Amino acid sequence: MSRVSDYAPIVGDSFVDELRLLAERLEGRSVQNINSTSVGGGVAEILLRMLPLLQDLGVRARWDVIKGNERFFLITKKMHNALHGVQEQFSPEDWEFFLEVNRQNVDVLADKADILFIHDPQPIALVENKKANGGSWIWRCHIDFTAPLPAVWSFLRKFIGAYDVAVFSAPAFSRQLAIPQVLISPSIDPLSDKNKDLSEEEVGAVCARFGLDQKRPIVAQISRFDYLKDPLGVIGAYKLVKEYIDCQLVLAGGGATDDPEGLKVLEEVRAEADKDPDIFVLFLPPASDLEINALQRASTVILQKSLREGFGLTVSEALWKAKPVIASAVGGIPLQIAHKHSGILTHSIEGTAYWIKQLLNEPEYARRLGANGREHVRNNFLITRHIRDYLLLFLSLSKKKDIVFL
Amino acid sequence: MGPEFAFYTRFNLPLLLGVRARTIPELLAGLQAAPGASIYYHTHRFLQQHHYMSPEPPNDFAFWVTGSLGLDALGERLASIDTVKFRTITALQQRFVEVVEAFIRDGKSPSPECPEGEEFHFLSCRTFILPTGLKARDLAEFLAVLRTVSIDSIYFHMFEARLRLERGENDFSNWFEGIGRKDLAAEIARLDPYTMTLEGLRKTLIQKVERHVQS
Numbered sequence: 001m002s003r004v005s006d007y008a009p010i011v012g013d014s015f016v017d018e019l020r021l022l023a024e025r026l027e028g029r030s031v032q033n034i035n036s037t038s039v040g041g042g043v044a045e046i047l048l049r050m051l052p053l054l055q056d057l058g059v060r061a062r063w064d065v066i067k068g069n070e071r072f073f074l075i076t077k078k079m080h081n082a083l084h085g086v087q088e089q090f091s092p093e094d095w096e097f098f099l100e101v102n103r104q105n106v107d108v109l110a111d112k113a114d115i116l117f118i119h120d121p122q123p124i125a126l127v128e129n130k131k132a133n134g135g136s137w138i139w140r141c142h143i144d145f146t147a148p149l150p151a152v153w154s155f156l157r158k159f160i161g162a163y164d165v166a167v168f169s170a171p172a173f174s175r176q177l178a179i180p181q182v183l184i185s186p187s188i189d190p191l192s193d194k195n196k197d198l199s200e201e202e203v204g205a206v207c208a209r210f211g212l213d214q215k216r217p218i219v220a221q222i223s224r225f226d227y228l229k230d231p232l233g234v235i236g237a238y239k240l241v242k243e244y245i246d247c248q249l250v251l252a253g254g255g256a257t258d259d260p261e262g263l264k265v266l267e268e269v270r271a272e273a274d275k276d277p278d279i280f281v282l283f284l285p286p287a288s289d290l291e292i293n294a295l296q297r298a299s300t301v302i303l304q305k306s307l308r309e310g311f312g313l314t315v316s317e318a319l320w321k322a323k324p325v326i327a328s329a330v331g332g333i334p335l336q337i338a339h340k341h342s343g344i345l346t347h348s349i350e351g352t353a354y355w356i357k358q359l360l361n362e363p364e365y366a367r368r369l370g371a372n373g374r375e376h377v378r379n380n381f382l383i384t385r386h387i388r389d390y391l392l393l394f395l396s397l398s399k400k401k402d403i404v405f406l
Numbered sequence: 407m408g409p410e411f412a413f414y415t416r417f418n419l420p421l422l423l424g425v426r427a428r429t430i431p432e433l434l435a436g437l438q439a440a441p442g443a444s445i446y447y448h449t450h451r452f453l454q455q456h457h458y459m460s461p462e463p464p465n466d467f468a469f470w471v472t473g474s475l476g477l478d479a480l481g482e483r484l485a486s487i488d489t490v491k492f493r494t495i496t497a498l499q500q501r502f503v504e505v506v507e508a509f510i511r512d513g514k515s516p517s518p519e520c521p522e523g524e525e526f527h528f529l530s531c532r533t534f535i536l537p538t539g540l541k542a543r544d545l546a547e548f549l550a551v552l553r554t555v556s557i558d559s560i561y562f563h564m565f566e567a568r569l570r571l572e573r574g575e576n577d578f579s580n581w582f583e584g585i586g587r588k589d590l591a592a593e594i595a596r597l598d599p600y601t602m603t604l605e606g607l608r609k610t611l612i613q614k615v616e617r618h619v620q621s
Contacts, residue, residue: 012556013554014538014554014555014556014559015556017538017556018415018417018538018556018558021415021536021538021539022417022534022536025536168422171422171426171527171529172523172525172527174422174423174424174527175424176424176425177424180421181421181422181423181424182419182420182421182422183420183421183422183529184420329523329524330523331523334524338452338469339473347521376455379455380455388417389419392417392419392532392534393419395534396419396532396534399532399534401532402441402442402443402530402531402532402533403532403533403535403570403571404532404533404534404535405535405536406534406535406536
């Protein structure tokens with residue numbers, strides 16, 4: 001299990017010392033995280049890594065999970081889709097059942113923590129107990145909130161308004177609300193399998209396993225097989241580049257095997273790549289973090305040509321490996337890349353191809369972008385910054401001024 | 407022996423105001439209505455988040471006007487607003503408003519709408535200030551701390567104290583003055599820290615203090 005001091009070689013002793021100073025200011029206040037699953041998904045992943053670090057800092061942090069049945073999770077899945085703008089229908093019984101499950105979970109609040117940190121919509125209605133329970137209540141939205149369907153927005157809004165503060169991951173997700181809204185970006189863990197340093201031998205072994213030639217440039221997009229990640233557009237850009245530069249393309253990612261659309265995308269990608277031995281379509285099983293890490297490190301240029309994106313943390317993963325990244329200016333990606341400073345933002349297949357050629361032909365410029373990108377991630381998108389933001393968020397609950405002397 | 411210098415540090419928690427702009431008139435409305443903390447945030451965000459880059463990208467307003475609206479001339483005018491000359495956020499805010507108002511009054515350039523997804527989102531921040539526990543009683547001790555203290559601490563004493571807390575001058579110069587090092591105080595006060603990276607600023611400060619420690 002990682003300790004905060006393990007991160008000192010990466011972010012500096014002074015950063016870690018300052019985390020401890022902030023944690024001391026919480027003066028023993030307890031923080032209870034509540035979500036709806038202990039395994040799988042981004043929220044559980046980040047809580048699993050964060051809780052031990054918060055505890056190592058002396059914060060009385062805990063994590064509990066509400067219980068629900070299949071019907072509840074079908075409703076919350078529909079809510080999730082509707083928040084992404086997908087047309088879903090909700091019956092009055094759906095809303096009523098959602099509330100009923102939240103009310104059945106009231107026992108989760110029994111310990112009366114000082115700060116209730118509620119993650120995502122599933123347990124959002126627990127806030128009905130705010131008055132009886134006491135404490136400060138934070139609603140943390142981890143999902144894309146750019147264009148929620150009005151029905152689900154008007155339902156959730158009543159509950160959000162009862163919290164003391166709401167937290168979103170990107171500016172585009174903010175709404176006009178009567179409560180304060182805080183921006184806290186997600187983060188990557190530099191010590192996880194997906195991001196930790198690998199030796200050249202480890203990277204070489206993965207390349208050899210997949211038949212990649214490390215002597216020729218490798219352009220890669222490592223992302224779920226999904227139309228919104230535009231893998232066919234990536235192949236289109238590669239083909240424009242291939243006319244001039246002898247390079248390889250890696251399209252690697254996972255996807256649920258029970259997702260018919262994902263399989264359809266994969267088939268189309270394979271069909272499109274069929275006749276070119278330099279296109280590698282790699283469907284990776286779950287728990288392929290080390291392979292993803294090695295493929296990113298072996299790449300010359302990394303793409304994230306998404307048509308729509310939540311935050312797009314794969315960009316930070318690539319930048320952390322000091323790779324030049326070309327990505328679409330959607331979702332949280334512009335927060336991670338300042339165009340021509342820490343990466344390249346594009347809007348089309350042709351633009352992506354143009355910049356791939358530039359970066360392959362100008363390795364010194366590409367190296368500078370990658371180096372800037374790594375520093376940008378070090379300062380803004382590592383788990384240590386995320387922890388610092390959470391500590392500030394907890395401290396902000398009892399201080400109301402713009403400038404706070406601690 | 408003169409007064410001690412206590413090193414403080416500071417952290418910002420960004421706040422979302424739920425206000426966005428797609429056009430220049432909407433940007434102007436946002437600039438006029440924004441709280442001072444928002445103007446401060448948007449004129450210092452790049453400096454804080456990209457403190458390894460050189461040259462620094464400009465303030466958020468200039469960056470958006472150029473990058474998302476393609477209005478290079480206005481972007482240049484906003485980028486060249488000399489933040490170091492302003493002693494208060496209100497005066498700085500007024501200058502941004504004046505430049506944008508002049509652009510609208512001029513009416514010679516088209517007023518485009520930004521592409522979907524590239525709206526300007528007005529943010530603000532809450533700032534937390536706390537002592538690091540590090541102190542210096544003379545220039546030699548000051549130099550030793552300067553080499554290792556966090557970049558956030560240097561940032562606080564050079565930028566935040568002067569403009570946000572309206573202390574008139576940066577904290578380092580104020581202290582140098584107080585211990586009778588008027589030349590060094592003036593040298594540091596004359597710097598334009600907005601045209602350096604933060605690590606570049608640390609190096610410059612170290613060099614200048616070193617010369618005075620040796621003299």
